[in-house]
Amino acid sequence: MKKKTKILIVDDEPMNIFVFKDIFSNNKLYNCQYADNGEKAIEIFHIFVPDIIILDIMLPGIDGYEVCQKIRQDPKHKFVKIIMVSGKAMLDERLKGYDSGADDYIIKPFEQEELLAKIKVFSRLKYVEEIENSQANLLTLLSHETKTPMSGIMGAVELLMSEDLDPNHIDLLSIVHESTKQLLNFIEKISLYYRLTHDHKIQLENMDILSLINNVLDDLQSKISQKSIQINLQNRNDCNILADFYFLQIAVKNIIENAIKYSKDKGEIQIDIFQESGLCKIIISDQGPGISLEDQSDLFDAFCIKDIKHHHKGLGLSLATSQLILSLHNGCINIDSEPDKGASFCIQLPIYETNK
Missing domain, CATH: 3.30.565.10 (Histidine kinase-like ATPase, C-terminal domain)
Structure with missing residues (x-):
């Protein structure tokens, strides 16, 4: 069964909330929660942990920019997508939103099809980013957790090979040594590739x-x-x-x-x-x-x-x-x-x- 996309909608206008509910209430792809001010939005966010936030800029108490900044302060929520909603979305307003951590803007009044298209795109993007992050973490874990045991095997085999052993035993140990060496080499390659794909700086x-x-x-x-x-x-x-x-x-x-x-x-x-x-x-x-x-x-x-x-x-x-x-x-x-x-x-x- 496909996981529903969790959406937190933050807007203090009852009519806007009504419009959002009309769009999402009968759509089985989405699970929505609503907040009418910034403080409540942050409270719900930490309990609900949404995939996407539709965030109005003008809110009572703390505004949308500050909500955005508070969410972005926690690295574990870096993949949450934030779409800011504005009635004007002038250039300086958009730039301030992006600087606060917003991913995109939508201007009121908006078309339902455009909103749903944005949600679909950002839902896929969040999924891909999380998968890539999991892959990177797995590669790092494999590299760290296997390198030390492999090095230990190499050292033990080299010590045994220095002893006066039967030639057949030496041949078997040579196979173990070469195979372990290949695995260590592969681990080094994975580790290097990971470093290079994660903003590694070269010294020219x-x-x-x-x-x-x-x-x-x-x-x-x-x-x-x-x-x-x-x-x-x-x-x-x-x-x-x-x-x-x-x-x-x-x-x-x-x-x-x-x-x-x-x-x-x-x-x-x-x-x-x-x-x-x-x-x-x-x-x-x-x-x-x-x-x-x-x-x-x-x-x-x-x-x-x-x-x-x-x-x-x-x-x-x-x-x-x-x-x-x-x-x-x-x-x-x-x-x-x-x-x-x-x-x-x-x-x-x-x-x-x-x-x-």
Whole structure:
């Protein structure tokens, strides 16, 4: 059974209350409460906890602006939607309302259809915001509650592996160690993605992109050596950019690491760095199996798992994180690929003009 939208209507004019009751009384989608002054509205609000408030500005006692401000003072009610009602709604009045925490305005006399449309929109918006908030809280909880136990398992396994054990036992412990390492890595990715999607501020500094890429290649050297991959790095132009070294390194590393995972043993990865139209471009090309046009549409979707085989190989969360980091740098990433013809990822970042 669908949950009813709870609406608190605050107006001191009996005729207006009559109109609201006429609109909502026979509508089974809504559960309404009414108040004729600001003090009563706040009292009912804390008991009723509505989804939406229809709030008249001119009220006896405390006015609509103050009611709005008092409600917004409590962070736990941040998703409640407030529609202010006014007979004039002049610009300064609307701005004062928005500054007090209102989400929208409706002008008296209003059309019933418009009011119901606004309520429907804000009801959906509140639901989506609450779901996203719950998802973010769940991700944070998972990250915090699993990281410590996983680290403990890693430490215990490493201690056991240092003992003089049967080779079969060492092999089993190696599997446990690698699996735990993968889980810890995934938890780190979730935690990073959460931080980046919640107004994380990056610290920009002038840097040479070549030094960053060389640093990434040094970090990935063991994986490159394991598959005997040839890295062909061509730096056509010196590219200075403004970037957060830590985060941009993660973005580039995810893309190169993805190319390594998809490359065959003794394959080649080409990295080209050059300037074009005021942009620093880094093209990373592999000789892997390529990606179909259909799969490319979901390539940067953090939580798309329609192709779980590709997802665990490095697509999805890693590439979505890279795209997010690049967007924070006013950059972007594009892909050019066909099945059986490898893939080329093109990173574009604004050039930093040192002579400005």
